[in-house]
Amino acid sequence: MLSKPWIEVSGVEVGADGKPANNTNPTPYIMGFLAMILVAGMMRHVFELSDITTIDKGLISGFGIGLFLAAPWLMICYGFAGRPTKLLLIDGGYAALGSAAVGLILTAF
Numbered sequence: 001m002l003s004k005p006w007i008e009v010s011g012v013e014v015g016a017d018g019k020p021a022n023n024t025n026p027t028p029y030i031m032g033f034l035a036m037i038l039v040a041g042m043m044r045h046v047f048e049l050s051d052i053t054t055i056d057k058g059l060i061s062g063f064g065i066g067l068f069l070a071a072p073w074l075m076i077c078y079g080f081a082g083r084p085t086k087l088l089l090i091d092g093g094y095a096a097l098g099s100a101a102v103g104l105i106l107t108a109f
Contacts, residue, residue, distance in 0.1 A: 002090050009087040040102050047106055055107050062103020066096035 007014060013021040022028070043065060047053075052061050071092035078088045 002093075005086065006090050009084045009090070036098075036102070039099070040106065043099070043102055044106055047103070052103075053107060055104060058103040058105075058107025059100050060103075062106075063096055063100035065103070066099030067092070070095035070099060 004018075007018075007020065015021045015023075043062065046065075047058065047061065050061070052058055071088075074092050074095065075088055077083075078091075
């Protein structure tokens, strides 16, 4: 749903099919996977120290981490880089929802 607006505002080069030109490059996927392992590990640590053990607390806490830690960090980086606000909103939303999903998973198992 947000891939076309994201491609439009991010400046990513696209091929004839409208998909990112580097979509066969495994490096971003490997880096993304490793980054999520690091995020989940740190979230697990924070959850343990904060006694966040229920699914609802995990979901809300994860969302808060994404919205109030990750998204503002993106805001700083994007602001100084002169990136579009729409890109910040899309990527910040992904950070908040992704962190909420990690929080949910960490407390569900």
